[in-house]
Amino acid sequence: MRLPVGVKVAIVAIVVMGSYSGYANYIPQIESKPPQELSLEGGNVTPAQLIKAGDEIYKTKGTCEICHKIGQKGTRAPDLAGVGARAAKAKPGMTAKAYLIESLINPNAVIVEGYPPIMPAVDKPPIALNRSEVWALTAFLQAQGGTVDVALNDIPATVGAGGGGGGAAAAAVTMPGDAKVGKTIYMGKGGCLACHKAKDIPGTPVGPDLSQIAKIQTPDYIMKKILDPKGMGTVAGFPPGVMPQTFGQTLTAKEYTDLVAFMLTLK
């Protein structure tokens, strides 16, 4: 039977488009979800929790890591290793925390020599960190070689007052995360059990057994390792580069916090 031209053309068009769609469905599927809000005001927060929250903001909502590295010279922005100590001497008459806060909310006030003035104010859209988040981020930066002494009152009350007209429809995340939820992420969305055993959760031994990870590693290491497995190195005896580098994009801030909370129970 001879097919009409219209049918043949339609078949060709559908096959071509089907191939493109098929390929697009085959590659990694990454959604971009709106960031969640962190609220620490009115709560009892220890410096360690503050630094931990700041570390998370540094790598996720704050998008700092896009340009700033810690322990590595960046092409777009300075290395932040030791910035907590350097900040005290950066501007005469200004304390380390005051300098860091100024750098975050008014980044063009002082430009480090050799770098372009491209940093956006972190409390303004599109990053739009709120007051709590700027506080946590400042604490994290102070912790890079300095002493953490920043208080919520040091952050101007006007910080984060904007926010993009629509107002954020975000869920509040309490610190620390929910370990119970974190366990479901470990076994589900995170897919950690595909390579790691953790106490009663069986896992293929592609990567190290995490049953006592909180006993043998610091919270800081665990948090960094999830977001930047390559940068944190590979445990001896295991193949390098296998652990996905994409958890910073695939997990939401809450899922990440919950997962870390669960990992910290593995002692």
Next chain:
Amino acid sequence: MVGAGLVLAGVALLVTALPAFAQEAAREPAYRNFPWIGSRLAVWAVAQLHLNFAAFILGVPIFAVIIEIIGWRTRDPRYDWLSHEFVKLTFAAFSTTALLGALLLFLFVGYYPKFWTYMTSIFFPTYWVYALLFFAETFTVYLWYYGWDWLSGSRKWIHVSLGVLSNLFGTAILFLANSWVTFMVSPAGVDESGALKGGVWAAINNYAWMPINIHRLIANIVFGGTIAAAYAAFRFLGARTDEERARYDWMGYIGNFVALSAFIVLPFAGYYLGREIYAFNQTMGITMMGGFMSWLWIIQAILIGVLFIGSNYYLWLGMERIPGSERYRKYVPPMLIILAIGFMVWATPRSMVVTLDEARAMGGTHHPILGFLGVMSAKNTAVNLMILTTFLSFVLYRRANRVSQKPWVKTGMAVQWAVIALAAVIVTFYGVYGYFVESLVRIGFSVYQVVAVLAAIVIVMAIDIPMFKGARSTGVIRWGTIAPRSQYVLIILAVTFTWLMGLMGFARSGIRQHWHVYGVLRDTSAEAVTPALGYAANVISVVTLVFFALVMFIFWLGGLSEKGKAGAHGHVAPAIAGGSEDHG
């Protein structure tokens, strides 16, 4: 008196009712939900369809008027007929474009009222200009189309002027609509609260506006060319006589030639757009190229690879119908090799999709050798060499049945080859050198590569045109004898470019992430998530399918009036050489 009293009463009623209206407006929700598919998908589908039709009706007249001018100056009726055919296609799609535009507006007003109120607060003065331009363009195109016979002969210059004028109005409409879209990506001229600081011009002239204007203008020509070529291919495949086949073979060739000529410079316009997005906001630029969207560019590379290889393949098949082209066949295999390697390099991702075992065997998700091909240095080199090769294909096609009679032909050809070789060396040198410098320096190298390729194109053509002026012909092109598979290539090119437009629309919209207007108006709807590529591709495919179904229906409707009439609108289709034995 009674009338004046009524007016006064009406005004009084309006004034007293205004606070009530204001309260009502304040209670209006920020979003409404479109039934079944959701508001976002409804807006996405209609916007993409509207854009496809708008690109077609704005792109085709640009080259239709150029073809008409060629026919007018050379007194060759074939070009006048072809130009009329192209405008006929545009004309049939005109009202559908307007209907889809109106539908899109209703969706915004109804389902995204807060967003639309904000956009109106910025761009209200431009709405009037847009409406006036639309009127002006509509009437000019009507006059251009219906006045084809009336304004012929000594009045042809008036007709051509109408074509030029309709293009100017069309371009102005495009630029104005682009200002709204680009403001959403790179807002300017507003304060922290999002309010307009000065005049509306500052909001129009934002970072992405001019790059998008240029990119879309060129892309519309490519798109119009591919759709017109696909239409011709469809008619070719269904043709019953040799003459008809010859006519639509020629039309398909012209459509593809137009598309290819514009397509060669399109990547450069893309670079300019990318650079301006980085200039506006580094974070946005990095998110676009290296963040959650990084895989989108691999898909784009595959589509562009298909377009390059398809266009070249069509030219090579076309050379088969040109007596004298045999002497250039030897160049086809090396050109195919360069295109295939370029395609593979461009489509190689930095991080592979691999199984766990494969990842362990490779020592990571980056392949130890192929991983080096996943970076911009390799990709820029590949695309520039592909552009250069495509240009070479075109040059060979152009001179296929011509032998230059100029005494300096040997020198001219030697210089041409040297220029092409030098451009290839410059492109490759900076591609390799790029691996040894920092990213900021590497980005600058792409400019040298682009300049080398563009300079080569200009120099080679500057020599070629005088060199083949008055050349000896080795035979007449046998239009209509091209292999039927070439026509499927034209259809694949049209489908691929339409799909690519959908993908780029997703990229432009997706880089705003959870913002309606980046950094100014946040998307707080339940659908603020930017979907993954698989979902986006499915939407693009379905909308593209609907677009082609509508196009076929509209073209069929447009052709109904001419059924049974030879030479409708007084336009007798001219015979094309090779179309029948008489003209062979």
